Structure formats: structure tokens, C-alpha cells
Amino acid sequence: MLNIPVDLIDDDRLSHVLNASERLARAASVDEVVSVLRDTARATVGAEGVAVIIENEGRCAYVAEDAVSPLWQGQSFPADHCISGWSMRHRETVAIRDVRLDPRIPQDAYAPTFVRSLVMVPIGRPVPIAALGAYWSDVSDHDPDTIKRLESLARLATIAIENARLTQARNRGEALGATQNRILELAVAQTPLDLTLDAIVHEVQMLSPSGLRGSILLLDETSEHLEYCAGPTLPDAFKAAVTGLGVAAQVRHQDAETAMADITNDAHWAAFRDLALQQRLHVCWSTPICSAQGVLLGAFVLYHHELRKPLAADIEIIDFVVQTVGLVVHRARADSAIRISEARLRLAVDHADVGFWDVDFVQNTLVWPSQTKAMFGISPDVPVTLQDFYDGLHPEDREATIEAFTAAVDPERRALYEVDYRTIGREDGIVRWVAAKGRGVFDAAGLCLRVTGTVVEITARKAAEEKLRELNASLEERIAQAIAEREEAQKALRQSQKMEAMGQLTGGVAHDFNNLLTPIVGTLDMLQRRGVGGEREQRLIGGAMQSAERARTLVQRLLAFARRQPLQTAPVDVAKLISDMADLVASTTGPQIKVVVDAPANLPAAIADQNQLEMALLNLSVNARDAMLAGGTMRISASTASVGEGHRSKLAPGEYLCLSVADTGTGMDAATLARAVEPFFSTKGVGKGTGLGLSMVHGLASQLNGALTIQSSPGLGTNVELWLPRSMSEPAATLRIAEAPEPQLTHAIALLVDDEELVRASTAYMLAELGYRVIEAASGEEAMQLMATGEPFDLLVTDHLMPGINGTDLARVVRTSRPGTAILLVSGYAEREGLDPDLPRLTKPFRKNELAASLSRLRGESRDEH
Known part of the structure; x- marks a missing residue:
């Protein structure tokens, strides 16, 4: 028997109240409670229309038929757009004289109805769970007694609705629990897969409050063809049609959650429309069945001979069945017994990097697996209490961790417990970083029953984060260092380029100097040897020759710097x-x-x-x-x-x-x-x-x-x-060669080739003094013309670097066309590329005795060859 509020006992409608009290005490469902409220409100306050509105996840649903609008029955609206939602959100009774003038009501919200005034009372304290609405067709001021009676009736409804929900949940839970236990027994029994699936379908059909019938359509391992269909209630023709099309396409069109379709009016089932009408199959629920790894195994299909909506209990059954069947099929295909699933689960937990924890305030126990104990430096077989958790926290993190845990168990806040903290191992003393996450479980009265969650060791991640912070802190310094290194490299590159350019310049200058010095050195040498002039003139000639020798040394140094010597x-x-x-x-x-x-x-x-x-x-x-x-x-x-x-x-x-x-x-x-x-x-x-x-x-x-x-x-x-x-060979003995005497005069013919006229004249004079008859050519092409006319010569003296045909190429032609001809290559060494290493060479500038020595060696080599 429910306790009757005092403010209803003095009312002249006491008989209605007593009747309502008895009916509410016996109400076994929310629908029965709503029916009693509707009848009692009309009788006690004279309301023309009564409705009960329940809010769920931000939407208000009208769950009782009333005179307001049959169209609202079973529909839901956003709570922010409903006066019932406003009443529940502010936990206040709302009395509206004229709905058309109240700013809290959307424009034309009650236009399709007769409603002009209303009273909306929240149901449930301290947190409303529903609202009781009374409606009138005329604009009117609501007297306090009317409002008081409705509020008292709402207080009766609070207790009744909670009792009805508990009764429904208990009955449904007992039935569902029994069926779930039976299904689990079937899953672990040593029974062939087809018999197990048929038995599961039978259990589902026995429990379904809506009278739904079902079948389990099992795909093969490729998820392309129907392998098996459990459930004898499914017509054979329907099975054949499903087999012909395959269920893979239908299942892949569905989301992971249960989807409903009217077979007679749904595009996905168009191929079955005629068969569905013939068999009177109107409603179909198709839910994918997947393994734990997300592999598609098949579908769970339920249908009915009438067009009706499945109840919440049907959804619970479907969710449980698809999970269980997925496990059964997966384990059967893997040839693993379902009976060892618990052992496998325990083994997986023991070897996982993620630990879990469960703080049970009812039993005052703390559950930690070995992984979680290891993060606190505790052996797997050591029992633990909640005090061990507090004792294992690092002193610097204890306050923040306890505050996060307190917020999670607070019924007002019910915060997500998510915190990173350090632990100090009780047995090993090691400091570890862990990340914990969890939520509290509360009863209807708001009491926290337990807090459960997971814990992961993140020591390595924290170390990496600390290193990253250190790197970021030194980023500016490292950037400055990198810029300095880059500038140093650019400076070195510029210096290298500068030295290379200077080397090329000095090499070219050295070549020109050699050509200039050759006639100077040759002429001074001749004047000095002939003793031209008196003592004063010879002294001047000696000074000029000394300067020329210094210039010659300077050129050698330039060539050494240019790396062309x-x-x-x-x-x-x-x-x-x-x-x-x-x-x-x-x-x-x-x-x-x-x-x-x-x-x-x-x-x-x-x-x-x-x-x-x-x-x-x-x-x-x-x-x-x-x-x-x-x-x-x-x-x-x-x-x-x-x-x-x-x-x-x-x-x-x-x-x-x-x-x-x-x-x-x-x-x-x-x-x-x-x-x-x-x-x-x-x-x-x-x-x-x-x-x-x-x-x-x-x-x-x-x-x-x-x-x-x-x-x-x-x-x-x-x-x-x-x-x-370092050389791996021994150095040869140094040979000191005495200066050779000037050779005897010869009467041979020499072909002299040089593009510099002064160099050619100086060299021709030296050759003439050595007894040669000299034929001069200003280029390689001119020398080739002389050869073509049959001009005889015994010796070729040619410069290397000349426009057109260079000296090395000319020497090769002479060697081929006139074998046995002596060849001497004269070069300023400005360009070493293209020089034939087998050709005798004489470096510019040179004196007469140096030219004579080179020619003497040529004659000696010629005699050796003969």
C-alpha cells in the first residue's frame, strides 16, 4: 500500500485517491501507472486531457493516450522544445494561463490541438524522471488547490513508477537471465554446431515478448555464401531465396547496431517481397554476427506475421544472442572448445599490458590481477586492500589522484576517473608511471556501489615526453648552433670557390709568363755567353738574368699553387x-x-x-x-x-x-x-x-x-x-748527374712550330747555334701543309698549347707519317690535360744549354732504338 499525501485526504474525491493508491501499489508496469494517473487526474482536477511524458537522452516521449492529440502517442521531441522538458530541467511546476502567449512554448506548438491552458508537474525527486501534464481547452487561471493536487499525485507517481520499473526489470531480468544461462549452457555443451544454433533460436522464440520468430543465417569463411540456416520456423522457400542471393550484401548494408526493416516495403528485401506477402512476414530484424576480431560470420534475422514494433526486451535478446553466437561459431571454426574460454580469457589478461581494477564498496574489496599488482611492485600471490593503493602512490601525486577518485564516486559529479600518477613499488622500490581510467557504478538512490577501470604502465611514454620537453627547451640553442654550422660551411665553400678561381687565374697567368720569359731568358743567355759589351754591360745583363730567374721561380710557385706543375x-x-x-x-x-x-x-x-x-x-x-x-x-x-x-x-x-x-x-x-x-x-x-x-x-x-x-x-x-x-716502397739512390758539355754541331733539319712569334724566334736562334737548319711554322695547320708538300726534317720542336691543332696531336701525326723523326714537346704547363706522357718535354722558359741537353737525350734514345 502506498502512503497517501495528507493534502489529498481532505479532498472530496477521496474515493478516487484511495482507488488510485491501491491500483498504483499493484501496478507491475509503467503503462499501468500511466493509466492510473490519467484516470485519477481527470477525476480530481477536472482536466480535459492528461498526458505523461518521459525524458530519455534529451528527448521527451508521450507514453500515454490522452485527449490532447492521438498523433503524439509514441513520438518524441527535443526536450529543449517542450514545456515538459523545461519543467523537468528546472524541477518546477509550470502553470500556463494561455499557451499562445507564453514565451517558453514554441509558436504553434499546440495549434493542432484544443489546448489553451495547462499545468505541468515534474515527477521524481530530486531528479525528475517524467512529467505529468493536465490540459484545458479554455484560457484559465489555475487555482492553488488544482496545482497542489497534481503535485501530490506526481509524488504518488514517483514511487509507483520506480516500483513498476524495478518489477519490470526484475521480471525481465529473471526471464532474460534464465534464457541467457540456458544459451550459455548450450554454447559450452558438447553439441554439434547446428543443434546448438537451433536450440538457441528456440530459446529466443520462447522468451520474445513480441512473439518474434527468428533464424540464424551462417555464412561460410569467405563471407560470400550461406553455409547454414538454423531455425525450422523459417519457410523453406524463404531459406532458398536467401541462399540464392546470399546474406552478405544485406548484412553489409547494416550498421553494427540492430536494424529493422519491413520486408514488404524495404528496398534491401525487394527480392523477397512476394514471398514475404505470401508467408505473411512483415517485420524483419537483421543484425550482423561477427567474431571477436570483427570478421563477418552471418546474420540473426527475426520476423513476425504482424506489422508491430519489437520491445526493448527483444533488443536485449538480440544483442546477447549475436555476441554469444559469434563466440560459438568462431570457437567452433577454430576447433577450440567453448569450455576453455574462461581459461583463455584469464591467460590473455595475465599476459596483457593492460591491467584492470575493481573497487567494490559493498563488499569492501579490491580486485587486482597480477598486471596491476606488478605496477605497484607487489607479487602476484600477495593479497591487496584499498590501503595498498593509497600507500603505493607517489607523495607528489597522491593528492591529485585521490581528488580524481573522489570526483568519480561523488553522485553529484560522477566524473570520469582519468589520471596519470607515479607508484613506488612496495617490494622493489621502483618508481613507475601509470595511466588509470574508470567510472563509478551507482544505484537508483545515487549511492556508488563500485568503481572499475583499467590501468596501463606509461613509464616509457613519460620518459619520451620528458626528453621531448628537454629538446624543446634547447631548441633555440640547437637552432643557433645549426645556423652557425651552416654559416661556417658556407664560408668554407666560398673560400674553396675563391681558391679554385684564383688557381685557374694563376694557371693562365703562369702560362703567359712562360711565353714571355722564354725569349727573355734565351736572349739574355745568348748575350751573357757571347760576352757582349764591356764589364758594365755584362753586369747589367747578369742582373737582368737574375731577375728573369726570379720571375721563373715565381711562375713555378704560381703553377704549384694552381696544381698544374x-x-x-x-x-x-x-x-x-x-x-x-x-x-x-x-x-x-x-x-x-x-x-x-x-x-x-x-x-x-x-x-x-x-x-x-x-x-x-x-x-x-x-x-x-x-x-x-x-x-x-x-x-x-x-x-x-x-x-x-x-x-x-x-x-x-x-x-x-x-x-x-x-x-x-x-x-x-x-x-x-x-x-x-x-x-x-x-x-x-x-x-x-x-x-x-x-x-x-x-x-x-x-x-x-x-x-x-x-x-x-x-x-x-x-x-x-x-x-x-706514406710509400710502401724504398726510395731509390739519389743520382747526381754532372752537367753535360755542350754537344757538337749537327747539320740536321728542325721543324719549329709555335704560335708566339717571339718565342719561335728565340728558339730558332738557339737551334741555329746548335747547328740545325730551322724551318718555322706558326701553327699546327701550317706544319701539316709543309709535311704535305714533302718538306724534309729530322727533328720536330713544337709548342703544346696552340690554336687549332695542338702540339701533342701534331706529334702523333708526325710519328705515324714519318717514323723515326725525333720529337720534342715544349710546354708552359698551363694545361696538363691531353699531354702524351711518352713524349719528351721541355719546360718554358729555357736556356740554350737546357735545350741542348734535351736534344742530346733525344739523339741518345734514337741511337738506342737503332
């Missing part, structure tokens, strides 16, 4: 070379400078050109001397060294020989050091140096596949290192 590389005994030059260096530097030589006798040989290496050592010694104007010490040393990655020489890894010249002079600052190897750059002052000494050594090192390194600081002196490739 011809080198005669061979194994060189560097230790002996240094020892032999020690006296020369000492006499050059003067008495104020102490020269120390450190060159072990057992050093291996280096691959170099001995003459060029001697010149390089002399240049370095002169530079060291000039840096010690007040005296000091010069140390010349040689040693072997192993070069690896990142070495200051930037050479490829390997064994090298290092020749070093160090001084205790003034040293160089960074700006001077950066330009030290530039040609013509000098700190000695105007007229005191060419600025080509270090440039020549640098070019020589590069040409020998070595390197030049300079270490210097102001006031601390300079150390210049020449790195040379």
Missing part, C-alpha cells in the same frame, strides 16, 4: 732530405735563430716530388725565419702518424708522413690564419715577399693527395705541418 712522384726519404738541407737552412736563417732537426733515420718513405719538396721545405723555413726577427728557435721534424675520422687534416683515414716546421715567432691571429694560404697575401710588407710561399706548399700538398695544416696563436709561434702519403 708536372710532378715526378717517387718514394722520397724525407729524413735524409731534411738532414741534407739542415746546413742550407741554418745558413739562410742566420746566427740569431737556432735550428733543431728531429728526423729519425728509420722513417718510411713518402710519395712526393723531391725537387718540389725541397723547395717547399725551403719556403717554410724562410717564413719561419721572417717570423722571428728578434731570434728564436726553428724546429724541423718528421714523423709518421695514423689519421682517423675527424682529423684536423681532413684526410682519408690511413698512414701518413708528417713534415713539420715550427717557430717561436710572432704567430698569427685568426683573421691572418684564415688567409694564410691565399696567393699574394703576405704580412712581411711591400717588397719583402711574394706571398706565394705557403700557397705553393698548399698546392703541392693537394697535388700529392696530402694536406697542409697550420696552427698558430699571437705570441706563441706557428707550426706548419705538411702531410704526405
Whole structure:
């Protein structure tokens, strides 16, 4: 019996109230409660229309027939657009005199009805679960007694609706639970798959409140054809039609949730329309059956002979069946017994990276699997309590974690429990980061029964995040460093390009200088040998020849810097070379400078050109001397060294020989050091140096596949290192060739080819003095014409670099057409490409005796061949 509110006992309609109280106490469903409310409200307040509205997920649904509008029965509307929704949301009774003038009611909301005034009372305290509405056709002011009676009736309805819901849930739960248990028993029983599925269909049909009949359509493993159809109630013709079309297309058109279709009026089932009408099959529910991995296994189809809507209980049955059948089919195909599913689940949980937890406030227990215990440093077999959770929290994270847990169990907030915190292992003391997530479970009164969720260890992720924060913090510094490195690389590139351009320029200049010096040196040599003029004239000629020789040395240095000088590389005994030059260096530097030589006798040989290496050592010694104007010490040393990655020489890894010249002079600052190897750059002052000494050594090192390194600081002196490739061969004994006497006169004919007229004239004069009759040609083409006319000659003397046919190509033609003709190639070495290494060569500029020596060697080679 329900408790009757006092404000209804004094009413003259007490009999209606008592009757309503008894009926509500016996009501077993919400529909019965609604019917009682409708009858009682009309009798006690004289309402012309009564409705009960229930809100669910933001929508208001009219669940009882009333005189307002039959069209509203069973429909739902957004709660924000309904006065019932406003009443429930604000938990207030609403009394409206005229619905057409109230701003809370949408315009024309009650236009299709007779309603002009209403009273809307929320049902349920403190949170409304429904609303009771009373309607009148006239505009009227509602007296307080009417409102009070409706509110009292709503209080009766609150208790009745809750009781009816509990009764329905209990009855449905008991029936559903019994069926679910029976289905589970069938699933784990040792029964063939077809018998199991037939039994499950039978259980579903026995429980369905709507009287739905069903079938399980099972697809083959390819999900393309019907493999089996369980359920004898499905007509054979219908089965055949489904088999012909296959259910895959129909199932794939459905979402993961249950979908309803009227077979007689749905495009997906158009092929079955005639058969459905014949069999009186109107409603079909088609739900995909999938495995745990999401693989499509088939469909669960329910139908009825009448057009009606399935109830919520049918949906629960369908959801449970499709999950169970999916498990049964999957396990059957995998040839695994359903009976070991629990063991497999436990094994999966034991080996998963995700742990779970369950705090049960009713039983006052804490459930942790081994994974969760491991995150708190607790052994799997050790029992745990909620206190173990609090004790395992890191002190810095305890407050925030407890606050998040409190918010999750608070019935007002019911917040999602989602927090990252650190744990300190109880047994191992290890600090771990974990991420926990969960929700509270509440009863109808708002009491939190339990909180369940998952926990994942995120120590590695937190470490990565910390590293990322550190990287971001140092981002500006790293960007500045990268920009500096890029600028340094660009600076080095510009310097390299600058040096390359200067090398090309100096190579070309050196070639022109050779052509200019050749007639100068030749003429001065002739004047000096003939003793032209008196003593004064001979002294001037000697000075001019000395200047010409200095110019010749300058050109050689330019060619060395440009890496275009011809080198005669061979194994060189560097230790002996240094020892032999020690006296020369000492006499050059003067008495104020102490020269120390450190060159072990057992050093291996280096691959170099001995003459060029001697010149390089002399240049370095002169530079060291000039840096010690007040005296000091010069140390010349040689040693072997192993070069690896990142070495200051930037050479490829390997064994090298290092020749070093160090001084205790003034040293160089960074700006001077950066330009030290530039040609013509000098700190000695105007007229005191060419600025080509270090440039020549640098070019020589590069040409020998070595390197030049300079270490210097102001006031601390300079150390210049020449790195040379180590030779695996022993150096040959040095041969000292005495200067050959001038050869006897010859009466041979020489063809002289050179495009420079002065060079050609000077060379022709030297040849004439040596007894040759000279035939001159200004180009290779002119020489070819002379050959074509049959002009005889015994010797070809030709320049290499000429317009048109160069000297090397001309020599090849002569060698082919006139075998046995002696050939001498004269070159300024501006271009080494295209030179034939087998052709004898003479370097410009040259004297008469140098030309004579070259021709003498030619005659000797010719005699050897014969």
C-alpha cells in the first residue's frame, strides 16, 4: 500500500485517491501507472486531457493516450522544445494561463490541438524522471488547490513508477537471465554446431515478448555464401531465396547496431517481397554476427506475421544472442572448445599490458590481477586492500589522484576517473608511471556501489615526453648552433670557390709568363755567353738574368699553387732530405735563430716530388725565419702518424708522413690564419715577399693527395705541418748527374712550330747555334701543309698549347707519317690535360744549354732504338 499525501485526504474525491493508491501499489508496469494517473487526474482536477511524458537522452516521449492529440502517442521531441522538458530541467511546476502567449512554448506548438491552458508537474525527486501534464481547452487561471493536487499525485507517481520499473526489470531480468544461462549452457555443451544454433533460436522464440520468430543465417569463411540456416520456423522457400542471393550484401548494408526493416516495403528485401506477402512476414530484424576480431560470420534475422514494433526486451535478446553466437561459431571454426574460454580469457589478461581494477564498496574489496599488482611492485600471490593503493602512490601525486577518485564516486559529479600518477613499488622500490581510467557504478538512490577501470604502465611514454620537453627547451640553442654550422660551411665553400678561381687565374697567368720569359731568358743567355759589351754591360745583363730567374721561380710557385706543375712522384726519404738541407737552412736563417732537426733515420718513405719538396721545405723555413726577427728557435721534424675520422687534416683515414716546421715567432691571429694560404697575401710588407710561399706548399700538398695544416696563436709561434702519403716502397739512390758539355754541331733539319712569334724566334736562334737548319711554322695547320708538300726534317720542336691543332696531336701525326723523326714537346704547363706522357718535354722558359741537353737525350734514345 502506498502512503497517501495528507493534502489529498481532505479532498472530496477521496474515493478516487484511495482507488488510485491501491491500483498504483499493484501496478507491475509503467503503462499501468500511466493509466492510473490519467484516470485519477481527470477525476480530481477536472482536466480535459492528461498526458505523461518521459525524458530519455534529451528527448521527451508521450507514453500515454490522452485527449490532447492521438498523433503524439509514441513520438518524441527535443526536450529543449517542450514545456515538459523545461519543467523537468528546472524541477518546477509550470502553470500556463494561455499557451499562445507564453514565451517558453514554441509558436504553434499546440495549434493542432484544443489546448489553451495547462499545468505541468515534474515527477521524481530530486531528479525528475517524467512529467505529468493536465490540459484545458479554455484560457484559465489555475487555482492553488488544482496545482497542489497534481503535485501530490506526481509524488504518488514517483514511487509507483520506480516500483513498476524495478518489477519490470526484475521480471525481465529473471526471464532474460534464465534464457541467457540456458544459451550459455548450450554454447559450452558438447553439441554439434547446428543443434546448438537451433536450440538457441528456440530459446529466443520462447522468451520474445513480441512473439518474434527468428533464424540464424551462417555464412561460410569467405563471407560470400550461406553455409547454414538454423531455425525450422523459417519457410523453406524463404531459406532458398536467401541462399540464392546470399546474406552478405544485406548484412553489409547494416550498421553494427540492430536494424529493422519491413520486408514488404524495404528496398534491401525487394527480392523477397512476394514471398514475404505470401508467408505473411512483415517485420524483419537483421543484425550482423561477427567474431571477436570483427570478421563477418552471418546474420540473426527475426520476423513476425504482424506489422508491430519489437520491445526493448527483444533488443536485449538480440544483442546477447549475436555476441554469444559469434563466440560459438568462431570457437567452433577454430576447433577450440567453448569450455576453455574462461581459461583463455584469464591467460590473455595475465599476459596483457593492460591491467584492470575493481573497487567494490559493498563488499569492501579490491580486485587486482597480477598486471596491476606488478605496477605497484607487489607479487602476484600477495593479497591487496584499498590501503595498498593509497600507500603505493607517489607523495607528489597522491593528492591529485585521490581528488580524481573522489570526483568519480561523488553522485553529484560522477566524473570520469582519468589520471596519470607515479607508484613506488612496495617490494622493489621502483618508481613507475601509470595511466588509470574508470567510472563509478551507482544505484537508483545515487549511492556508488563500485568503481572499475583499467590501468596501463606509461613509464616509457613519460620518459619520451620528458626528453621531448628537454629538446624543446634547447631548441633555440640547437637552432643557433645549426645556423652557425651552416654559416661556417658556407664560408668554407666560398673560400674553396675563391681558391679554385684564383688557381685557374694563376694557371693562365703562369702560362703567359712562360711565353714571355722564354725569349727573355734565351736572349739574355745568348748575350751573357757571347760576352757582349764591356764589364758594365755584362753586369747589367747578369742582373737582368737574375731577375728573369726570379720571375721563373715565381711562375713555378704560381703553377704549384694552381696544381698544374708536372710532378715526378717517387718514394722520397724525407729524413735524409731534411738532414741534407739542415746546413742550407741554418745558413739562410742566420746566427740569431737556432735550428733543431728531429728526423729519425728509420722513417718510411713518402710519395712526393723531391725537387718540389725541397723547395717547399725551403719556403717554410724562410717564413719561419721572417717570423722571428728578434731570434728564436726553428724546429724541423718528421714523423709518421695514423689519421682517423675527424682529423684536423681532413684526410682519408690511413698512414701518413708528417713534415713539420715550427717557430717561436710572432704567430698569427685568426683573421691572418684564415688567409694564410691565399696567393699574394703576405704580412712581411711591400717588397719583402711574394706571398706565394705557403700557397705553393698548399698546392703541392693537394697535388700529392696530402694536406697542409697550420696552427698558430699571437705570441706563441706557428707550426706548419705538411702531410704526405706514406710509400710502401724504398726510395731509390739519389743520382747526381754532372752537367753535360755542350754537344757538337749537327747539320740536321728542325721543324719549329709555335704560335708566339717571339718565342719561335728565340728558339730558332738557339737551334741555329746548335747547328740545325730551322724551318718555322706558326701553327699546327701550317706544319701539316709543309709535311704535305714533302718538306724534309729530322727533328720536330713544337709548342703544346696552340690554336687549332695542338702540339701533342701534331706529334702523333708526325710519328705515324714519318717514323723515326725525333720529337720534342715544349710546354708552359698551363694545361696538363691531353699531354702524351711518352713524349719528351721541355719546360718554358729555357736556356740554350737546357735545350741542348734535351736534344742530346733525344739523339741518345734514337741511337738506342737503332
